[in-house]
Each structure stands twice: as structure tokens, then as C-alpha cells.
């Protein structure tokens with residue numbers, strides 16, 4: 001699957017495995033969660049107030065467009081969270097969680 | 100010892116902290132970044148290998164110097180550095196940082212700026228980013244925001260980011276500048292007088308863009324796989340793309356200054372409400388502002404402003420600072436350059452009138468231009484009233500990306516000047532925080 005983001009440099013870092021919505025994915029050490037997801041997928045999450053999907057906007061922690069979830073219910077800002085090995089992520093709030 | 104809190108570790112915050120340390124103080128520096136540098140001199144995470152020359156081009160020496168000064172102060176324990184931390188409220192001399200409370204006697208805010216945005220129909224789509232985001236993706240992560248990128252807006256970042264993307268091997272489909280060549284020529288003379296070398300560098304970059312660059316453009320809409328626009332002659336154009344970066348110069352990040360009690364005044368030059376401060380950055384008792392969070396003057400000027408704000412703080416504590424007159428002279432020259440630049444790349448107010456009612460104004464909550472116009476019809480042309488009626492400026496970005504356009508739209512809708520509709524007041528939290536961080540309040 002092609003991603004929204006394209007790697008142009010610094011590609012010889014160690015791979016880091018993680019899961020998004022139950023699917024196995026791979027990022028690189030030093031990636032943010034946003035980079036890791038969007039180099040393999042074209043968006044992060046559905047929009048809450050419209051039909052479109054969202055993929056972050058500012059990448060500097062100011063717009064809050066990139067909030068996704070961990071399977072244990074913790075909400076995280078994908079553009080400013082470093083990727084860690086074995087992360088289990090969800091593009092939508094786990095069942096029963098208020099958005 | 101006097102407790103001085105510095106918020107922000109970009110060029111202004113670093114130079115402020117350096118002065119305080121030299122005067123024997125041990126400031127606390129709270130910064131959202133993992134490593135000091137701010138947005139313009141942002142550093143990639145550990146393990147990345149591109150040297151500063153690759154990341155910052157002609158500004159590599161400045162970046163190196165700032166990083167080295169700050170890292171040395173942290174290593175020797177001369178500053179108390181709190182990285183990856185956001186101040187979300189300031190009250191009675193106490194800053195709230197998550198669940199932490201930081202009491203302080205003096206406060207230096209060097210909070211920087213974010214991109215200034217104008218809504219474009221379709222800008223809520225995935226794959227639309229800010230110009231700043233395109234630059235951060237490239238510098239801090241080594242990625243391009245897409246395979247065929249359209250950069251649109253106006254201001255120094257537009258040309259800079261386009262040039263950086265091309266140099267890194269990214270696919271740039273078009274660079275669409277909403278400023279006309281006449282506007283740019285009008286401001287360009289003043290820029291060249293104040294800072295000839297910097298102006299020449301900007302023109303050389305522009306030349307490198309060649310036929311990708313179009314001036315005097317009007318953006319119609321961002322579709323699924325293309326940007327629809329009009330060239331300077333009014334001809335309809337379509338540029339296929341899979342990513343868009345938007346930005347119209349910068350917007351000062353002033354929420355914390357607001358919470359800390361700064362007064363604000365409308366600035367025609369920068370077309371935004373800005374905090375009021377004296378030439379050294381004093382904005383209230385024990386409150387000092389520096390860098391782009393006070394005036395959009397850029398990184399070089401931010402270093403000077405950071406030094407001046409620290410000098411003001413030290414003077415108020417009874418310490419003399421003999422180099423203040425020299426710094427003030429430099430600050431005045433920087434100010435002339437930046438004011439001319441703001442004139443060269445102005446806020447593109449007029450196209451707002453053409454925005455259809457269906458266009459999204461607030462990206463956070465999908466509120467449309469039509470809903471906002473209806474709220475203004477119903478409640479009157481006052482920013483805070485429209486906010487409570489229409490939720491404009493209440494989304495998760497706290498109005499950062501819609502409030503300037505919203506105020507201008509309300510004003511245009513009512514036939515008023517933008518400053519006549521008032522200023523959206525800042526409210527904590529300045530960043531969303533987990534609820535348990537607020538519980539003890």
C-alpha cells in the first residue's frame with residue numbers, strides 16, 4: 001500500500017514493528033507515530049464532523065488534527081509521539097470510549 | 100534566587116536563557132520540543148545523520164551555535180530544561196504544565212508562531228498540510244508530504260519550503276503565490292534597504308523555482324486529486340497533486356501572553372491582534388515577550404529579542420546590561436525589514452468574500468462559512484459572540500487556524516474593518532490536557 005508521505009532521506013535506520021487497527025506495519029527508529037503510519041497508509045483516522053479522513057495538518061502539536069488511540073484507550077498525538085516497538089494503535093476510539 | 104521561567108526554546112528562548120545564566124540565575128525552560136531549537140532550527144531525533152548544512156542551508160552556522168549554547172547549559176545544570184512539556188495555563192505567578200505547577204517570579208514568553216491560514220474550499224482533506232508542516236516533515240523526519248506537491252499561499256516560507264523540497268528530491272507540481280508581483284515589488288524595496296543580503300537570497304531561491312512559480316494567483320478549491328486555481332490573468336487552471344501545503348506568512352502564538360495578562364492592539368502591518376510591549380519586550384509586571392510570539396520578525400530577530408527580554412528582566416532585578424543600546428539598534432533594523440516583508444506578502448482578504456457557504460471554515464469541527472455568516476447575522480458582528488453562537492474558535496486547535504479568517508469574514512460580511520469585530524479572548528487550556536491534570540484546580 002502506498003502512503004501519503006514519501007521517505008527521501010535517513011532511510012537506513014532500524015525497522016520498528018507496530019500494529020494499526022490490527023494490521024502489522026513497520027516504521028523506522030526515530031519516526032513519529034504519524035510518519036510511521038502515513039508512510040504506509042494515506043490517512044490517520046476518520047473526521048468526527050465530516051465525511052473525509054484526516055492525516056494531520058501542522059505537525060507541530062498546535063492543531064490537534066492527529067489524535068489517534070492506543071488499544072488500551074490512551075489517546076495520543078501522532079505528530080509528537082515517538083514510535084515505539086510493539087505499539088498497538090487504533091484510528092478510532094476503542095468501543096465505549098468517549099471521543 | 101529569583102525564579103525565572105522561560106517558555107519556548109527556539110532562538111528567542113535560548114538567547115534569553117543564556118543571558119540569565121550569565122547573570123548567575125538558573126532559569127527553568129519549558130519547551131514542547133524534545134530537543135531545543137524551536138521550529139526553524141528544529142533538530143531530528145537521535146539517530147538521524149544529516150548534518151546541519153543539509154538541514155538548515157545558509158543558516159547552519161546559526162543553528163549549530165544555538166544548539167551548542169543550549170546543550171552546554173543543560174549539561175552543566177545551569178538551566179532546568181523541561182522538554183516535551185506544554186504550559187496550558189498561567190495564573191497568579193504559577194504556570195500549569197500538565198499536572199505540574201511551576202511557581203515563578205518573572206516570566207519570559209518565547210512561544211513563536213504558527214502558520215497563518217486562510218480557508219480554501221476542501222482544505223479539510225487528508226493530504227492538506229501547512230507549509231510549516233511540510234518543512235518539519237522534511238527536516239525532522241526526512242519525508243516529503245506527497246509525491247506531487249502543490250505549495251500555495253504567500254510569504255517567505257512558501258519559496259523557502261519549495262526550494263528545500265526540490266533540493267531534497269521531492270516532486271513539486273506548482274508554487275502558487277497569492278501575492279501579486281506589484282505587491283511584492285512594493286515591499287521588496289524596503290526589505291532590500293534593511294537587509295540586502297537576506298533579500299538577495301530570497302530572490303535567488305525564487306529564481307530556482309522557475310516555471311513552477313506563479314504570482315497573483317487565486318485559489319478556487321482543493322479537490323480529491325488536484326488544486327483548482329486562477330492565474331494572474333484570471334484563467335482557470337488545474338494542477339493534479341496528491342498533497343497540498345498552505346500558509347500565508349505566520350501568526351504569532353499569543354495565547355499564553357493573553358493568559359499572563361498582556362494587553363493587545365490591532366496591527367495593520369501584520370493584520371492580526373498582537374501583544375503590546377515596550378521595545379525590550381516588557382508587557383506587564385514581571386512579564387516579558389520575545390520572538391515571533393510578539394512580532395513576526397523571523398529567527399535572527401528572535402535571537403536579538405530574546406537577549407533584550409532577558410536584559411529587561413535583569414534591569415528590573417537591578418542588574419545593568421551595557422549592550423542594550425546596540426541590541427535595540429539591531430532590533431529596529433530587523434523590524435523595518437519584517438514590516439516591508441509583511442507588505443510584500445499581505446493577508447489576502449478579498450478572496451474570503453468569494454468563499455462559498457459550503458466551504459469548511461473550522462477544520463476541527465467542520466463548521467462552514469455559511470454557518471458562521473448565519474451566526475453573525477443572528478448575533479451581530481462581534482468575534483466572541485459569534486464564537487459562542489457558532490463554536491468558531493472553540494475546536495481542539497483553540498482557534499489557531501480559523502480565528503483570523505473568521506474575524507475577517509465576519510467583518511467583510513458586516514462591512515466593517517477587521518479590528519472592529521474584536522479579538523477572540525484566550526482561554527485555558529492553551530493545549531488540550533488530560534482531565535486528571537486539571538482536577539486539583
Ligand code: FES
Pocket residue numbers: 056057058059060061062063064065066067077078079080
Ligand atoms: S498534526 Fe497538528 S497537532 Fe499533530
